[in-house]
Amino acid sequence: MASPSPLMDELVEEVLLLLPPNTPASLVRAGLVCKRWCHLVSDPGFRRRFREFHRSLPATTLGFLCSYSPAEGGNTRFVPTPASPLRRANHRAFQADSRHGRILLHGYLASTVASGLVVWDPIADERIGLPRPPLFLDSLNAAVLCAAASAAPGASACDHTDCPFVVVLVGTRGDHVFSCVYSAAAAAWGEPASAPHSGCGMIRRTRSALVGAALYFVFLCGERILEYDLRTKATSVIALPRARTSLPFRLFGPVELTTMEDGWLGFARVEKSRLCLWSRQVENDAGWALSKSIDLEKVIPVQRPWTTRPYLVGSAAEGVGAVFLMPEDQLFMVDLRSGRATKVYGHPRTASLDMVVPYMNFFTPVLMKAPSTDGIPGLQERVP
Structure with missing residues (x-):
C-alpha cells in the first residue's frame, strides 16, 4: 500500500x-x-x-543593554532575561539604543566623528554596519526606529518584522545643532541639517523618547531637551522646569525621558529622595506639570542611610512607563504607574553603569542558531 x-x-x-x-x-x-x-x-x-494571527500578543522584554563608563572600558553588555532565548554578549560600544525590535550600538566618544554605528537584530542575528555620517561633532546621540513609524508617526500597520529602519543622528558643534538621517532602504545618509542654539551645551548620552511625530533628546545641562520633528526634520529646544531643590545638577542627577499614559511626553528626575514625574501637554499650552512624586525611601529596600543618592540610568520603551534607578550598587526598575520598585540586578560593577536600555520584541521560539560574532570588531560572545 x-x-x-x-x-x-x-x-x-x-x-x-x-x-x-x-x-x-x-x-x-x-x-x-x-x-x-x-x-x-x-x-x-x-x-x-x-x-x-495572534495580534493580541505584546512585545516582550528579552534583555537589557547595560553601558558602562569609559573608566570601565566603555563596553555595552547585553544581558538576557531568564526566559529569553538570546545569549549574553559584550559590545565595544559606548552607548546603545533600542526600538521596534532593533538595537543601535554607538562606538564613539565625544569630540570625534560618529564611528562604529551598528544596527543589530538579535532575533535574526543580523548586524548592519553603518557608514560614517558626514558630520564632525562635539557631542552626539542617535536613535533607531522603523522607517514606517518615521514616515507616518503613530501608524500601527507595521508589525516591525523584517521592516526597513532609519537612524536619526543629532549632535552639537559650537553654537549649532546638527542632524542627519540614515535610511536602510537607500543604504546611505541624507544631507545634514543645522540650526543655531542658545548655549544649551552638549547632548547627553541617554535614551531618546519617541512621541508622535518627534524624537526627544536630553542636553547635558539637564535643563533643556532637543526636539527633532520626523516629518520636517526641524529641531527646537524646549526648557524643563527647574528642580525643586537648591542642589546643583551634579547632586540631583539627570533626567530620563518617558511617555505618559495619555501618550504625551514626560520626564523623570530625582529631587532629594523623591522621584518626580513631569508631563507636558502641547494642545492646551499647559506646559509642564508635576504629575506624580514617589518617595524612594519607601519603595526601594536598601540599607539606610544611603551612602549615594539614587541615580537615574535609563527608561523603558514607549508606552511601558518605567525608569531604572541605581542606589548603591543595585539596579531597580520603578513602575511609574504603580510606584513599585523591582530589583533587576545587583553586582559591584553595577556602580559603574552609565545607561540601561531594555530590548523588547515579539518572539516565536524557533530553533535559533547561536549568535555569530564574525565580522563585527569588538564583539565577544559570552555564555552565561
Whole structure:
C-alpha cells in the first residue's frame, strides 16, 4: 500500500498557526518533527504570519543593554532575561539604543566623528554596519526606529518584522545643532541639517523618547531637551522646569525621558529622595506639570542611610512607563504607574553603569542558531 502524500507546506503552516502563543514549547516540538517542519517554523515569513494571527500578543522584554563608563572600558553588555532565548554578549560600544525590535550600538566618544554605528537584530542575528555620517561633532546621540513609524508617526500597520529602519543622528558643534538621517532602504545618509542654539551645551548620552511625530533628546545641562520633528526634520529646544531643590545638577542627577499614559511626553528626575514625574501637554499650552512624586525611601529596600543618592540610568520603551534607578550598587526598575520598585540586578560593577536600555520584541521560539560574532570588531560572545 502506498504511503499517503505529505501535506503541502501551506496546509502545514495553517495548522502550526493554531498553536497557542503562550506555550512556546509547542513550536519547538513542531520544529523537531522533521527538517521540513523546522524550516517552516524558522522562516521569517512564518514568524510574521504567526504574529499577525495572534495580534493580541505584546512585545516582550528579552534583555537589557547595560553601558558602562569609559573608566570601565566603555563596553555595552547585553544581558538576557531568564526566559529569553538570546545569549549574553559584550559590545565595544559606548552607548546603545533600542526600538521596534532593533538595537543601535554607538562606538564613539565625544569630540570625534560618529564611528562604529551598528544596527543589530538579535532575533535574526543580523548586524548592519553603518557608514560614517558626514558630520564632525562635539557631542552626539542617535536613535533607531522603523522607517514606517518615521514616515507616518503613530501608524500601527507595521508589525516591525523584517521592516526597513532609519537612524536619526543629532549632535552639537559650537553654537549649532546638527542632524542627519540614515535610511536602510537607500543604504546611505541624507544631507545634514543645522540650526543655531542658545548655549544649551552638549547632548547627553541617554535614551531618546519617541512621541508622535518627534524624537526627544536630553542636553547635558539637564535643563533643556532637543526636539527633532520626523516629518520636517526641524529641531527646537524646549526648557524643563527647574528642580525643586537648591542642589546643583551634579547632586540631583539627570533626567530620563518617558511617555505618559495619555501618550504625551514626560520626564523623570530625582529631587532629594523623591522621584518626580513631569508631563507636558502641547494642545492646551499647559506646559509642564508635576504629575506624580514617589518617595524612594519607601519603595526601594536598601540599607539606610544611603551612602549615594539614587541615580537615574535609563527608561523603558514607549508606552511601558518605567525608569531604572541605581542606589548603591543595585539596579531597580520603578513602575511609574504603580510606584513599585523591582530589583533587576545587583553586582559591584553595577556602580559603574552609565545607561540601561531594555530590548523588547515579539518572539516565536524557533530553533535559533547561536549568535555569530564574525565580522563585527569588538564583539565577544559570552555564555552565561
